[in-house]
Amino acid sequence: MPDIPATELPGVYLEISSRIDERLKKDSLDASGLMLLRIEDFPIPGGAQERATVFATAKGIENLRKKVDQFRTEDTPDREKDGEFIPGRPKNADLVQSVAAITEAGLRALWRSPPGKFPAADIAAVWEVWLEPQMTEAFVAAAPNYGVTVGADRLEFPEDTVVVVKADRNQLAQAVRRLGGVRALAAPTITADFFDGLPVAEQAQWVDELSGRTTYSDHPNAGYVTLLDTGVSRAHPLIQPALSVDDRHAANPAWGLEDVKGHGTQMGGLALFGDLTQKLHQANPVMVMNRLESVKLLPDAGMNPHHLLGAVTRQAINAVEQVGPRRRTFTMTTTTGEDTPHDGAPTSWSTEVDQLAAGVSGGLRQQRLVLVSAGNTDNFTFGAGNYLDRCDHEDNEIESPAQAWNVLSVGAFTEKTVLPNGDPAQALAPFGDLSPASRTASWSSHWPNKPDVVLEGGNWALSAMPPPMRHGWLSLLSTHHNYPVRSFTFTFDTSAATALAAKDVTELWSDYPTLWPETVRGLYVSSARWTQQMRAHLPAQANKGHYMPLFQRYGFGVPDMARARRSASNALTLIVEDTITPYGISEKTGGDVHNELKLFALPWPVEALRALGNADVTLRVALSSFIAPNPSEASRGVRYRYASHNLRFQLNRAGENEAQFLARISKAAEQPDGPANDEDDLWDYGSNRRHVGSLHIDQLTCKASDLARRNLLAVHPVTGWWKSKKLLAEGLPSVRYALIVEIDAEGLDTELYAEVQVAVEALIAAQAVVQV
Numbered sequence: 001m002p003d004i005p006a007t008e009l010p011g012v013y014l015e016i017s018s019r020i021d022e023r024l025k026k027d028s029l030d031a032s033g034l035m036l037l038r039i040e041d042f043p044i045p046g047g048a049q050e051r052a053t054v055f056a057t058a059k060g061i062e063n064l065r066k067k068v069d070q071f072r073t074e075d076t077p078d079r080e081k082d083g084e085f086i087p088g089r090p091k092n093a094d095l096v097q098s099v100a101a102i103t104e105a106g107l108r109a110l111w112r113s114p115p116g117k118f119p120a121a122d123i124a125a126v127w128e129v130w131l132e133p134q135m136t137e138a139f140v141a142a143a144p145n146y147g148v149t150v151g152a153d154r155l156e157f158p159e160d161t162v163v164v165v166k167a168d169r170n171q172l173a174q175a176v177r178r179l180g181g182v183r184a185l186a187a188p189t190i191t192a193d194f195f196d197g198l199p200v201a202e203q204a205q206w207v208d209e210l211s212g213r214t215t216y217s218d219h220p221n222a223g224y225v226t227l228l229d230t231g232v233s234r235a236h237p238l239i240q241p242a243l244s245v246d247d248r249h250a251a252n253p254a255w256g257l258e259d260v261k262g263h264g265t266q267m268g269g270l271a272l273f274g275d276l277t278q279k280l281h282q283a284n285p286v287m288v289m290n291r292l293e294s295v296k297l298l299p300d301a302g303m304n305p306h307h308l309l310g311a312v313t314r315q316a317i318n319a320v321e322q323v324g325p326r327r328r329t330f331t332m333t334t335t336t337g338e339d340t341p342h343d344g345a346p347t348s349w350s351t352e353v354d355q356l357a358a359g360v361s362g363g364l365r366q367q368r369l370v371l372v373s374a375g376n377t378d379n380f381t382f383g384a385g386n387y388l389d390r391c392d393h394e395d396n397e398i399e400s401p402a403q404a405w406n407v408l409s410v411g412a413f414t415e416k417t418v419l420p421n422g423d424p425a426q427a428l429a430p431f432g433d434l435s436p437a438s439r440t441a442s443w444s445s446h447w448p449n450k451p452d453v454v455l456e457g458g459n460w461a462l463s464a465m466p467p468p469m470r471h472g473w474l475s476l477l478s479t480h481h482n483y484p485v486r487s488f489t490f491t492f493d494t495s496a497a498t499a500l501a502a503k504d505v506t507e508l509w510s511d512y513p514t515l516w517p518e519t520v521r522g523l524y525v526s527s528a529r530w531t532q533q534m535r536a537h538l539p540a541q542a543n544k545g546h547y548m549p550l551f552q553r554y555g556f557g558v559p560d561m562a563r564a565r566r567s568a569s570n571a572l573t574l575i576v577e578d579t580i581t582p583y584g585i586s587e588k589t590g591g592d593v594h595n596e597l598k599l600f601a602l603p604w605p606v607e608a609l610r611a612l613g614n615a616d617v618t619l620r621v622a623l624s625s626f627i628a629p630n631p632s633e634a635s636r637g638v639r640y641r642y643a644s645h646n647l648r649f650q651l652n653r654a655g656e657n658e659a660q661f662l663a664r665i666s667k668a669a670e671q672p673d674g675p676a677n678d679e680d681d682l683w684d685y686g687s688n689r690r691h692v693g694s695l696h697i698d699q700l701t702c703k704a705s706d707l708a709r710r711n712l713l714a715v716h717p718v719t720g721w722w723k724s725k726k727l728l729a730e731g732l733p734s735v736r737y738a739l740i741v742e743i744d745a746e747g748l749d750t751e752l753y754a755e756v757q758v759a760v761e762a763l764i765a766a767q768a769v770v771q772v
Contacts, residue, residue: 010180015053293326317356434553581595
């Protein structure tokens with residue numbers, strides 16, 4: 001038995017081999033701290049051998065050793081059966097005598113796919129990892145420390161959770177050994193191609209099977225994904241329960257309501273179920289939390305005149321809002337390249353969408369949560385070079401209206417890299433990097449960071465000669481609009497990514513239905529992080545300027561719903577929804593001035609932070625507000641004239657008292673484009689990336705004892721087009737904003753939580769409104 005210090009590990013994986021032609025005692029290998037993971041027969045010279053893979057905790061190892069010692073030193077009592085004397089035997093004889101060897105197991109002992117598919121040594125490969133459900137979160141959180149990239153998709157089975165990871169054998173072996181919780185390893189084989197390729201009757205059977213274990217939310221306050229698309233077909237059994245007959249509309253009353261083109265029905269399936277590949281492959285019950293609304297934005301033949309796109313969008317939103325008040329996630333996967341190059345500047349369509357989100361346009365004057373796809377590249381323009389160079393080219397600039405300030409813009413990344421054995425092509429994008437279909441922000445100016453986030457959009461396959469092509473194995477699966485002729489269809493690109501984001505956002509909002517749209521946007525985007533593959537494009541010693549390409553391609557990265565939900569419910573995340581009156585008229589001079597500053601005394605767990613001393617703590621701040629746009633020609637090159645108002649957040653420095661802090665903010669408010677002075681504040685992204693658009697996110701990592709002294713946070717205005725004496729004479733407008741402040745103490749949150757909980761109530765009393 002390997003001599004491993006069990007106290008340092010959650011347990012140890014053992015491979016137990018039987019004697020030739022003997023059977024292992026399975027019951028004894030699945031009890032008392034031992035978990036039997038798999039058992040298999042192997043032919044060997046002279047017979048066959050049974051090999052078991054067992055996970056043993058420290059208690060299990062101790063119990064196993066004890067059984068071996070008992071076998072050596074103790075006998076069972078003599079007994080009599082049917083008049084026959086039966087002498088005692090060594091204790092645990094059936095177990096110990098069946099065992100030929102016990103060694104520490106390697107990855108192959110956990111492998112459940114054919115041996116020939118086991119990844120080659122020293123090559124990063126994609127693996128299926130089967131985990132104990134209760135150990136999944138811990139494994140997913142810690143695996144990157146060993147170089148293991150964990151994909152976002154999961155399969156839920158009664159006794160297993162399956163994730164996909166990318167790692168070489170060495171990296172995965174270290175993670176498995178150190179983290180535990182792994183029940184099996186396999187080659188990924190779950191693809192959309194399998195289901196799309198089934199005969200019609202078999203597809204319908206799969207639909208019936210999934211329908212039978214799907215429950216649709218009937219809560220009266222369920223959130224709605226409102227698709228501004230080609231319409232949605234109600235004929236599909238997976239969609240019909242979530243889409244009422246009365247919830248289908250058209251921007252133009254003369255248009256029909258059926259989905260003739262099929263795109264909207266694909267988006268509807270994703271917005272309800274996500275990628276159907278996973279849902280069809282698992283066996284657990286499925287709960288669909290969202291409902292659907294459909295508004296046909298495009299005619300069945302031809303296209304809307306370009307100059308009318310803003311008006312058509314407004315008409316579509318007005319049509320659906322006539323039904324009555326609902327919590328809607330407006331989702332638009334239609335974009336145009338006719339405005340390019342716009343270099344991030346507003347267009348008529350993006351400006352109207354900004355107005356609709358801010359509630360200054362539309363039949364109802366209310367704020368709206370709007371998601372827009374980033375637009376797609378043309379695969380026929382790709383050559384043999386690095387695909388990222390082509391994606392980053394100005395010809396592949398994000399399409400209008402995704403550059404709108406107030407929308408949640410969605411690009412695409414991919415974790416789909418597995419092709420069938422023998423396929424001569426190879427996946428173009430590496431695991432965890434930008435989907436080749438996703439457009440990027442070619443601009444490096446002061447316009448907003450776009451896209452905001454990226455979600456799965458599929459990959460392309462590259463053969464010997466370009467161009468790369470879409471491939472069924474590298475696609476997502478969704479609902480077909482011609483059911484029952486076809487049940488499933490491939491789907492991909494930034495449209496699919498946006499539908500997935502709509503599913504997430506609507507579920508998050510349903511969990512916390514009283515939050516504002518601005519807050520939900522901030523929470524969701526702030527939960528995003530760049531994957532290891534994305535961060536691999538950074539130099540070893542990255543400075544603020546090196547983050548620019550990452551923002552242009554990936555925004556803030558891949559959202560994490562678990563993190564977003566945790567942030568919304570955890571006292572270590574402070575969420576403030578408030579209003580501010582940014583501008584006023586000076587009583588002394590009669591001129592327009594900055595009016596209010598909101599100052600928060602943060603409820604830091606000071607004593608707990610001081611106790612952590614030099615341990616690193618990460619602070620992440622998000623400030624979200626919807627601006628009213630002004631797209632006049634004079635405003636196109638000046639961000640302070642496009643936005644009605646511009647808000648900023650500032651944190652005091654260690655040792656900086658309130659008077660010094662306010663003096664520094666006052667100077668920054670009057671000179672918003674002055675010399676950057678945040679390098680000393682340890683912010684990761686800095687003012688060039690933070691002070692753009694209407695969603696501002698940054699983070700800093702510092703010593704816990706230093707953060708304890710940085711307890712003042714201010715929200716303050718800088719100039720906007722509302723800052724005009726003529727306008728302000730008619731009244732001083734107030735605006736809403738959401739502030740999200742999160743502490744990540746790297747697993748030490750338990751110690752911080754209690755003190756924060758006590759201090760939260762004091763925060764409200766400590767908030768100050770300062771005239772500036």
